[in-house]
Amino acid sequence: MLTYFLFTFMLASVACENEKKPNFVVILTDDQDVVLGGMNPMKNVQRFIGDKGVTFTNAYTTSPICCPSRASFLTGLYVHNHLTVNNSLSGGCYGRSWKYLETQTFAATLSGAGYNTFYAGKYLNEYGVKAAGGPEQVPPGWKEWHGLVGNSVYYNFTLSNNGVPTYSADLYLTDIIRDLSLGYIENQTESQPFLMVLAPPAPHQPFEPAPRHKGVFSNVTAVRHPNFNVADNDKHWLISMPPSPLPDEMMPELDRVYRSRWESLLAVDEMVADVVEALDTNSLLDNTYIIFTSDNGYHIGQFSQVYDKRQPYETDIKVPLIIKGPGIQENVKNDQPIVNIDLAPTIISLAGLKPPKTMDGKAIDFNNNITKEERTFLVEYYGEARDGTVDPKCLWNYDDENLAQCYPDYACKCQDSRNNTYGCIRRIAKRINMKYCMFADDENFIEMYDLAKDPYELNNIANDVLPSIKHWYQLTLARLLACRGNVNCDNPFETPNVIIS
Ligand SMILES: *[C@@H]1O[C@H](CO)[C@@H](O)[C@H](O)[C@H]1NC(C)=O
Ligand SMILES: *[C@@H]1O[C@H](CO)[C@@H](O)[C@H](O)[C@H]1NC(C)=O
Ligand SMILES: *[C@@H]1O[C@H](CO)[C@@H](O)[C@H](O)[C@H]1NC(C)=O
Ligand SMILES: *[C@@H]1O[C@H](CO)[C@@H](O)[C@H](O)[C@H]1NC(C)=O
Ligand SMILES: *[C@@H]1O[C@H](CO)[C@@H](O)[C@H](O)[C@H]1NC(C)=O
Ligand SMILES: *[C@@H]1O[C@H](CO)[C@@H](O)[C@H](O)[C@H]1NC(C)=O
Numbered sequence: 001m002l003t004y005f006l007f008t009f010m011l012a013s014v015a016c017e018n019e020k021k022p023n024f025v026v027i028l029t030d031d032q033d034v035v036l037g038g039m040n041p042m043k044n045v046q047r048f049i050g051d052k053g054v055t056f057t058n059a060y061t062t063s064p065i066c067c068p069s070r071a072s073f074l075t076g077l078y079v080h081n082h083l084t085v086n087n088s089l090s091g092g093c094y095g096r097s098w099k100y101l102e103t104q105t106f107a108a109t110l111s112g113a114g115y116n117t118f119y120a121g122k123y124l125n126e127y128g129v130k131a132a133g134g135p136e137q138v139p140p141g142w143k144e145w146h147g148l149v150g151n152s153v154y155y156n157f158t159l160s161n162n163g164v165p166t167y168s169a170d171l172y173l174t175d176i177i178r179d180l181s182l183g184y185i186e187n188q189t190e191s192q193p194f195l196m197v198l199a200p201p202a203p204h205q206p207f208e209p210a211p212r213h214k215g216v217f218s219n220v221t222a223v224r225h226p227n228f229n230v231a232d233n234d235k236h237w238l239i240s241m242p243p244s245p246l247p248d249e250m251m252p253e254l255d256r257v258y259r260s261r262w263e264s265l266l267a268v269d270e271m272v273a274d275v276v277e278a279l280d281t282n283s284l285l286d287n288t289y290i291i292f293t294s295d296n297g298y299h300i301g302q303f304s305q306v307y308d309k310r311q312p313y314e315t316d317i318k319v320p321l322i323i324k325g326p327g328i329q330e331n332v333k334n335d336q337p338i339v340n341i342d343l344a345p346t347i348i349s350l351a352g353l354k355p356p357k358t359m360d361g362k363a364i365d366f367n368n369n370i371t372k373e374e375r376t377f378l379v380e381y382y383g384e385a386r387d388g389t390v391d392p393k394c395l396w397n398y399d400d401e402n403l404a405q406c407y408p409d410y411a412c413k414c415q416d417s418r419n420n421t422y423g424c425i426r427r428i429a430k431r432i433n434m435k436y437c438m439f440a441d442d443e444n445f446i447e448m449y450d451l452a453k454d455p456y457e458l459n460n461i462a463n464d465v466l467p468s469i470k471h472w473y474q475l476t477l478a479r480l481l482a483c484r485g486n487v488n489c490d491n492p493f494e495t496p497n498v499i500i501s
Contacts, residue, residue, distance in 0.1 A: 021115070021193035021351055022326055023288040025275060026343075028073065028197060029268060030066065030122055030152045030204040031309060032261075032294035034059075034320045036223050038203070041262045044273035045322065049292050051331045053324025054366065058337045058428055063380055064296040064309045064316040066151070066204075067093035067125045069340060073295065074105040076344030076359030078378060081484055085382040087125045087151070094126040094133075104358075106344040107141030110195045110351055118184050120146040120159075120177045121199030128160055135160035146180050148173070152201035154208035154264070172210050174200040174264075178271035185278040190287070195347070200271065202264040203298075209263030216266060222251075222258035222300045227456040232303045234460040236445045238420045239311075241396075243411055244304040250411050254301045261298075289325030289350055291343065306410040310381060312424045312437045312447070313457050317379050325350070328366055336368055337375035337428040345486070360489040374429040376492055378480040379437075383420035390414075425477050436462075436473035448473070 027045075032038045039045070061069045063079045071077070071084035071092075079085060082101055084092040092098060102108070111117045119142045128135035128149030135158060138145040149158040149165065158167045159176070168176070177200050188194050209216075222228075229251075231244040246254075272292070279285040299315040300307045309316045321338060324330075341361030348355045349363035383404075390400035394412035404416035419441035427434045433451040438444060446462040448470070454461075462470070476492045483489035 020190075020287070021113075023188070023193050023279075023284060024110075024195045024291070024347055024350070025279070025288055026195075026197045026291045026347075027268070027272060027275075027293070028070075028121075028199045029265070029292075029294040029320075030199070030201055031296060031298045032203055032265065032320060033297040033299075033315055033318070034294075035297060035315045035318050036225075036258075036300060038261070038265070038294075038298065039320050041217070041265045042269045042272075044269045044276075045292055048272060048276040049290050049322045049324045053290070053322055053328050053330060053332075055333050056321040056323070056338045057333050057335045058372075059293065059319050059321030059339075060317050060337070060377070060379070060426060061296045061319050061340045062378060064311065065381065066122075066295050067091075068382075069295040070122075070124055071098065071101070072341050073343055074107070075101050076106070076341045076355070076361045077101070078341060078360045078480075078483070078489065079380045079382075080481060081360060084124070086384050088384075089126045089129070089132055091382070091384075094124045094129075098124070103140050104356075105139075105141050106347045107139075107195060107197070109141075109348050109353060109356075111141045111143060113351065113353055114192065115351070116144070116188065116192055116194035117142050118144040118146075118181075118194065118196040119199070120180045120197070121148055121173070122152050122201060123147040123199065125151045128158065128165070135165040136163045138163045144184060146177070148199075148201075152204035154201055154206070172267065174202055174267040174271060175210065178267075178274055181271070181275055182278050185275065185282060185284065188282065188284060190284070193351075198271065198275070200268045202268050203261035207257055207260035207264050209260060210267045213263045213266040215263075217259040217262045220259040220262060221255040225302070225456055227303055227458055228301045229304050230458070232458075235303060235447060236420070236422075236439045237441055237443075238414060238417050239303050239305065241414060243413060246301070246304050246306065246411050246413065250306065251301075253409075254307060257307050258300050287326055289323065289328075289347075291347075292320060292322045293340070293343070294319045295340075304413075306413050306415065308415045310383075310416050310420065312379055312381065312422055312435070314451070314455070317424075317426070323364075323366075334368075335372050336364070337372075337377065337426075338364060339377050355486075357486050358484075359486055360483065362486050362490060372428065372430045374427075374432075376425060376427045376476060376480070378477070378483075378489075379422075379424040379426060380481065381420070381422055383418045384416045385418040423477050423481050425473055425480065427473075434473075436470075436477065438474070438477060446470075 345355030402418040406414040421440040424437035
C-alpha cells in the first residue's frame with residue numbers, strides 16, 4: 001500500500017515537473033534578407049541567440065511577400081490553404097476568410113492552453129484599417145495586444161493598444177515595441193507561461209534608422225554578387241523588361257537602400273539585447289525559446305531589378321532563422337530545410353501540445369543535425385497590379401492595369417505584374433538542390449536552377465533537363481499546389497534522381 005502510494009506520488013511529481021511549460025519570444029522582422037548579408041549588423045542576435053542556439057541555414061518562406069507569409073507563419077498553412085494571396089483586403093489580407101483562420105493560429109492554441117500571450121508591431125498589412133473593421137478589434141489568441149494599424153512605418157503610426165487606437169507622430173516604432181516588451185516581461189513570473197511576438201518594421205521601406213544609428217554604415221555599399229545588375233535574357237517577362245541592366249545612376253540609390261536597411265536593423269538588434277537581459281533579470285531566460293526570423297527576403301539589384309521582394313530567387317525566399325531554448329544545442333548550424341509553415345507546429349509542439357494535422361507544415365526535429373533529409377516544398381506568389389501605375393514619364397506602352405509600381409524612381413522598371421504569378425518547387429536533399437518554377441503568364445514560362453552548381457541562379461536549365469525530369473517537377477508542383485494538411489503536403493511523389501542531359 002505504502003509503496004503504491006509512494007509510486008503514484010512520484011509519478012505525479014514527475015508529471016508536474018514535465019508540465020512546467022516553456023515560454024516563447026518570437027522576433028519577426030520585415031523583409032530582412034539573409035543572402036545579401038542582412039544579418040551582418042545583428043551582433044546581439046548572434047551573441048545572445050545564435051551563439052546559444054541553432055542557426056538554420058536553409059530556412060525559407062513559402063511566399064515572398066508580407067501578408068501571405070505572415071498568414072502562413074501564424075497558421076502553419078500554405079497560401080492556397082489560408083487564401084491570403086496578396087497584401088490587399090480583396091486578396092484576403094485580414095479579409096473575411098481570415099476571421100475563421102485567426103481562431104486557429106498557434107497563439108489561439110497556446111492561449112487556450114493557459115499561456116499569457118503578447119503581440120507588438122506589424123501584424124497583417126490590412127489589420128486595423130477602416131475597411132477591415134478598424135483597430136478596435138483584438139485578434140483572438142492575444143491577451144495583450146499592440147498591433148500596428150496597416151503596413152510597416154517607423155514614425156507617424158497608430159497602435160491598437162488592446163483595442164484602443166493610439167496615434168504617435170514622433171516616437172520610433174521599434175523602440176516602442178522594445179519598451180512594451182520590457183514592461184510585459186517585468187510582469188511575467190514562472191507560474192504562468194507566456195508567448196510574445198515582437199514584429200518591428202525594420203528593415204522594410206522606407207528604411208528609416210533611429211536617429212542614433214544614422215550614418216553608422218555610411219561606407220557600406222550593396223553587395224555585388226555575380227548576379228548583380230546582369231542583363232538576364234533567360235528569365236520571365238518582368239525580369240527581362242527594360243532597362244536591363246539598370247543605368248549607372250541607380251547604383252548610389254541601391255547602395256543607400258542597402259546601408260539604410262542595415263542601420264534600421266540596429267534598433268532591432270538593441271531590442272533583442274534588452275529583451276534577453278530582461279528575461280535573464282527576471283529568471284525567465286533558461287525556460288524561454290527565442291526564435292528570430294523574417295517574413296521574407298529581399299533583392300537589391302539582382303538580375304537588373306531595383307529593390308523589392310516578390311521574386312522566386314534565393315534573395316527573396318530565403319530567410320534568417322535562429323532558435324535557442326531549453327534542450328537545444330548551442331552554437332550549431334543546421335542545414336535541414338525548414339519553411340515558415342513549420343513554425344506554428346514547432347511552437348505548439350515545444351509547448352508540449354500536439355500540432356493539428358490540418359497544418360501543412362511540420363514541427364522541427366531539433367535532434368536531426370546530421371543528414372540533410374529530403375524535403376520538397378512549395379513557394380507560391382500571386383502577382384499584384386494596380387490601375388494607373390505606369391508613370392507617364394516612363395515611356396512604356398504597356399496595358400498598365402496589369403502592372404505595379406513602374407516609377408522613374410525605379411528607373412521605370414516595374415516591381416510587379418499580374419503575370420508575375422508563379423508556383424515553385426524547391427527540392428533540397430543531400431546531393432540535390434533544385435528549383436523549378438512555372439509562371440502563369442502567356443507563355444507558361446519555366447525557370448529551373450541547379451543551385452548546387454549555380455548558387456546565383458544565372459543559368460536557367462529548363463530547356464536542358466530530360467523531359468521526364470521536367471515532367472516530375474511539373475506533376476509535383478501541381479500536387480503541392482493542391483495539397484492540404486501535413487501528411488499530404490509533406491509527401492508529394494516518389495523522387496527520381498536529377499539527370500541533366
Ligand atoms: C502622418 O500620417 C498621416 C496619415 O497617413 C499623413 O496625412 C501625415 O502627413 C503624416 N505626417 C507626417 C509628419 O508624416
Ligand atoms: C504590470 O502589472 C501591474 C499590476 O498588475 C499593472 O498595474 C501594470 O499595468 C502591468 N504592466 C504591464 C506593462 O503590463
Ligand atoms: C569611410 O571611408 C573613408 C575613406 O576610407 C574614411 O576616411 C572614413 O573614416 C570612413 N568613414 C566611416 C564612417 O567609416
Ligand atoms: C548532433 O547532436 C548530437 C546530440 O543531439 C550532438 O552530440 C552532436 O555533436 C551534434 N552534431 C553536430 C554536427 O552538431
Ligand atoms: C489581390 O487579390 C485579389 C483577389 O485575387 C485581386 O482582386 C486584387 O486585385 C489583388 N490586389 C492587387 C493589388 O493586385
Ligand atoms: C505580362 O504582362 C504584361 C502587362 O500586361 C504584358 O505586356 C506582357 O506581354 C506579359 N508577358 C507574358 C509573357 O505574359
